[in-house]
Amino acid sequence: MQMSFRELITALHGMGCGGLLLLAFSGAFIGLYRICAPERSSPLTVWEQKLLRIYLIAMAVLAWSAVLSGAYIVYPWYRARPPEGITDYAEYPQRSLLSSPTTAGWHSVGMEWKEHVAWFAPIIITMLAYIFIKYGSDLAKHVQVRKAAFAFAVAAFIAASIAGMFGALLNKNAPVRGGAVIKIMEGTK
């Protein structure tokens, strides 16, 4: 069982950062809902507020790690131009997708949407973390602020989902490959 260095980094970008971020939204929604709907849920204790602060900061770190590793490590491998005369595009995913009209849309729609909309998530999550750290349970007194915070959180989830979904589908159609081979374990016949 082995994988290339680029496959490993792409998996860490997609699953380690992006996938974990998407999973983390469920916990953030529960915490934000308890603040946003105090009449329908028990208020957060001081300990739970501290936990939610750390949780939102961790989500912001994950979101920034996802977009930065995507834009500055994985994306250059994806968009690398093959040297003249190369016809095997196995290590050039963008070229591979654009070489056929049946797969070109994965780049022209999927990647071009993902590469921009993904950045909405870290911007919004940073804002949410700031607001929660600044206001804490005082958010209960600011109805419009907490409504906006919850709606922006939904928008961040949609943006991260679009990026995550297209990331997975793009990598299925034209995987990012290359670099040193890493042997994970020996298989048995």
Place this chain on the structure above:
Amino acid sequence: MNTNQHGNESGSEIQNGAAAAAILSAGVGCFSVSVFGLLSDAFPAVAHFFNFYNPTGPLSGVTTTAIMVWLFLWAILSRSWKRRSLPMGRINAIAFLLLGIGMLLSFPPFGDFLQGK
């Protein structure tokens, strides 16, 4: 100043200005990513300008510039609004409008339609 069991500071009321600054600037930040992305796609000269880091291409400049716009606006608004109570309904509406337009502009078929492609 006393702190109650939920961490509230009794006797102090935090104004909504800081939140308004954060929300509006986040809306502008998302909008900026899409507008700069669209301009970069439409005009080769803009794409060339945004090519801050060659391996990543224009995306590097589009996102770096949008983040600078977001953080700069946040700092300015935060300083001006931190002690003020503002009409959040209007600010939320503007922020969501910018977010919605930003989301729409980021969708490539819509961007292509605007460019007449």
